[in-house]
Amino acid sequence: MTxxxxxxxxxxxxxxxxxxxxxAAVLATDDGETRLRDAGFDAGRALYDDFAAWMAARAGVADxxxxxxxxxxxxxxxxxxxxxxxxxxxxxxxxxxxxxxxxLRAIGWFEVERGADGARAPYPSCLFTTGLLAGFLSRLxxxxxxxxELECASTGDAACxxxxxxxxxxxxxxxxxxxx
Numbered sequence: 001m002t003x004x005x006x007x008x009x010x011x012x013x014x015x016x017x018x019x020x021x022x023x024a025a026v027l028a029t030d031d032g033e034t035r036l037r038d039a040g041f042d043a044g045r046a047l048y049d050d051f052a053a054w055m056a057a058r059a060g061v062a063d064x065x066x067x068x069x070x071x072x073x074x075x076x077x078x079x080x081x082x083x084x085x086x087x088x089x090x091x092x093x094x095x096x097x098x099x100x101x102x103x104l105r106a107i108g109w110f111e112v113e114r115g116a117d118g119a120r121a122p123y124p125s126c127l128f129t130t131g132l133l134a135g136f137l138s139r140l141x142x143x144x145x146x147x148x149e150l151e152c153a154s155t156g157d158a159a160c161x162x163x164x165x166x167x168x169x170x171x172x173x174x175x176x177x178x179x180x
Contacts (some may be wrong), residue, residue, distance in 0.1 A: 011050065013084060016110050023111070023128065033127050040131025047132065048139040051079055065140055076104075085110045097150065099173060101165040104133065109160050112153040123178070124152035126160050133162055146170045150177060 026036045052064050055075045061067045067075065073090030080088035086108035111126040126149050134147040148170045151157040163173060 011083065016113075019110055019128075020113050023113075027127075036127040037131035037134075040128040040133075041135035041138075042131075043128075044132040044135025044137075045139045046135075048136050051076070051136070054079055054082075065142070080106075097173075097177070098163045099165075099169060101163050101169060101173075103150070104162045104164065106160040106162070107153075107158075109153060112160065114154060120156045121152065121154035123155065124149035124160070125154045126152055126162075129160070130162065133164070137164055148174055148177075 023036060026032050026039070029035060048064075052062075055064050055067070056062050058078070059067070059071060059075050061071065061075070064072055064075070069090070076090060077088045080086060086106050088109075089105045091103045091105055106126075106129070109126065109129065111129050114120060130147045130149050134145055137147070138145045144167065145164055146167045147162050147164050149160060149162050150173075151159065151161040153160050163170065165173075
């Protein structure tokens, strides 16, 4: 485990089957969905340092927060692909269903899974990723941001699509989209 006072030798690559086993174990606990998002959030805040070093080495940008939106999006997509997570693309907030907020589209995403019988999830379920992106982007922005998954390949959508914004805006979008 990494954290204050702990070190790891470098990046660790895990096959999706291990990620899915960890997800299943956490989801089987009381309040598992919240715990999985919270773990993702903490991981995302920690991941920022690795991404910043990666971006500096490859794009010559020492601080991702000062990169242009295009350069940041391109680097984030390359980082995700290089680490075997899938394809990730930052999209401008021009969709009516996102109230103009930016989105991230993920294809072939590591967290997507279907039941053993090929069954689809009843609702978007990339919970770890939602937390991961919120923690990572909050650290980048220097302020709290929330992430809501609007579409999910686990439910049969072509891709996972995450919208990024303030908590109030996403709470409103969630109520509009999912009726809760």
